Amino acid sequence: MSLSLSPEERAIAARQDGPGMAMRIVAESACLLGAPRLIPIASTHIDGALYHGDSGTLFAEKLVDGGAKVAVRSTLNVGALDLMGCSRIRLEEPQRGMARRMMEAYRKLGCEQSWTCAPYQAGHRPALGSDVAWGESNAVVFCNSVLGARTNRYGDFLDIACAITGRAPDYGLHRPDNRRARLVFDVSGLSPSFLASEIAWPVLGSLYGHEVGNAIGVVTGVTGHPGEDALKAFGAAAASSGAVGLFHIVGVTPEAPDVETILAGPEPEAVIRVTPEIVAKARAGLSTAAAAKTIDAVAIGSPHLSNAEFESLERLIAGRRLAVPIYACTGRHALAVLEQDGRRKRLEASGVVVVADTCVVVTPIMPELGNGVLMTNSGKFAHYAPGNTGYAVLYASLADCVESAVLGKPVFTDIAA
């Protein structure tokens, strides 16, 4: 099976300008993936504007110089700088200047300056069944699972090339047959009170990712919709611990009205029965500093905080002064609401550091401590913080994160699974 391009696609690929370069990149990827053709896409979400080195900046600028523009709606994931000026980024020159040039090049290509890993809460919600090309693992899994739009995990460079050409290789999760579940992840053995708690979803997501890897599974035993922020936390944790691009939850996500509809065959290939013991182990596995007596910081907002999550944060802090900072990562969409009525200033007066456009695990923000301890309610931060920041982590609910920040030492409320 080889790739067949339309005459128009071939003509663009033969050009020596930016669109020509983008088309050749999409076509060569399609060949490597074994895709038979390219398909039109409705939108993209681009993770490629995060600075990893000068070559990425030079690539984006070459596209700009070659006259390229995005052909479909394209939102941007986080960059390496806080362009809103809420927090101080410790990235030094010349990297700082190159990171800024990179962000500027993606703006010139016509991408929306959303700078968030939660574009789906910033008004970018493609329709059920539409083909799109999204990057960033949590955005991909939310787009596929919760919105029911169809995307593969588009990596750096290919995301912007798809945006410029308005096309993507036809393979993987764009095909309905590849979206069906082969595994069942049954949580009916857990207590309703645990499933209704905030920590249930990041912990279950982390466990789910470990158990299913890159396979597609369906979660059963959930009664009632857990809320969009819970699904966001589940997907982000699952896409950190495994290569999860799509999950289903019976009665909750749009492609799984019931088990029979979404299973690939009459019977699942395996059923994972989740017990309270398994959950307790998964929850403990999210912490690397279980014996810590004090904490140095709290980080929340991976994925970026929604307005509802900021409201919970304000309610829990209740005007108290924090002993250690809470880094609250978010996007401009939520920041705009927070700026009203002086809410951001009140949070900052308590000791909250609002981080916009970026986050604490992708760029240096928190002080280098050598043996710092970070508390978080995010399964994704728990996964990446030790490697990317050098901080050991403690996983806890948002309520416990806030109490611990007020006291400067870890506090845990028992929530039995």
Place this chain on the structure above:
Amino acid sequence: MRAAAEILVPGKAGEGEALVLTAPISFWGGVDPKTGRIADVRHPQHGEVIAGRVLFLPGTIGSSSASAVLMELVHNGRAPAALVLHEPDAILLLGLIVAREMGWETPMAVRLGRDAFETCGGRVRIAEDGALTVSGE
């Protein structure tokens, strides 16, 4: 030993000491883009440098920014002399495809059966047509 390998991404013919990885690797966070040193402390070949070597890869894992790291290695002159994979890895190899579009000289990536990896030690040369020659120690 001689073997005909399928070319996955064309590039410059390469020669170097073989570096056969015994576990899959995540390029982002796993390989230093400035030096080519394997930085993942849990990886069996931790501390080895992939620059200038003929790199035999049993698969990649993790972040989809692997392409960005491989392109950064090419740009910094720290790329492997050639890459040998047992199956195409579209995310990693995109780094070579884009580097070539940038007009930079890129190493070749070829496909070879994984069972042949074990016999590849010492000095390896990959010719422009994908022919792989192992000249021993």
